[in-house]
């Protein structure tokens with residue numbers, strides 16, 4: 379399976395950052411055996427797509443309706459119209475701050491698929507949940523309830539992002555990552571059969587150029603969802619290089 383390395387710029391990115399996006403797309407071209415993409419604020423998508431050409435640009439959310447009275451929201455059709463080819467759905471920051479529920483995330487993923495966007499659905503436990511020994515139950519519950527029935531197919535990837543590892547510099551232990559990814563894989567295969575083998579499972583949470591090689595070499599770690607270390611080409615490039623090596 380080709381590795382999939384995706385940058386999540388979160389609420390960062392102004393017109394003055396377009397040059398950095400172009401630089402990231404240029405380093406991505408140096409690693410043709412790795413699939414990569416950048417998910418940026420909706421305000422920048424159109425200009426970024428014009429600037430980078432074929433490099434995949436995505437969004438960080440997508441409304442479940444195609445159009446209508448939803449002030450402030452952006453639909454999958456609109457994102458596609460702006461030139462996006464993928465979207466992140468159900469990031470833990472949105473599950474927490476926008477109170478997104480598994481059922482919302484499932485509906486948004488269905489809408490993204492209908493619009494023709496590749497989709498990354500995020501799952502992950504909080505520190506309290508991990509310390510209470512509930513990490514597996516929480517994550518497998520999110521997987522069960524956030525994925526649409528028609529989940530199989532290469533339009534979909536999952537990202538396991540332990541909430542306590544996001545933006546903290548604290549990376550999950552490789553054994554814990556491997557265990558969680560194996561459990562997610564087993565759930566996908568139980569539900570979708572052989573197609574469940576093909577859904578890429580990314581790890582996210584303080585992944586950077588120093589730890590990417592170890593994480594990306596783990597079984598069932600098919601890529602990474604990168605926050606802070608995706609903001610510059612200089613930080614993103616070593617992750618792409620590690621993905622290239624682990625994919626060989």
Ligand code: 13P
Pocket residue numbers: 386469539543544545546547582583584585603604605606607
């Ligand atoms: P960091 O890489 O900054 O920890 O962010 C991870 C993340 O939330 C990606 O979606």
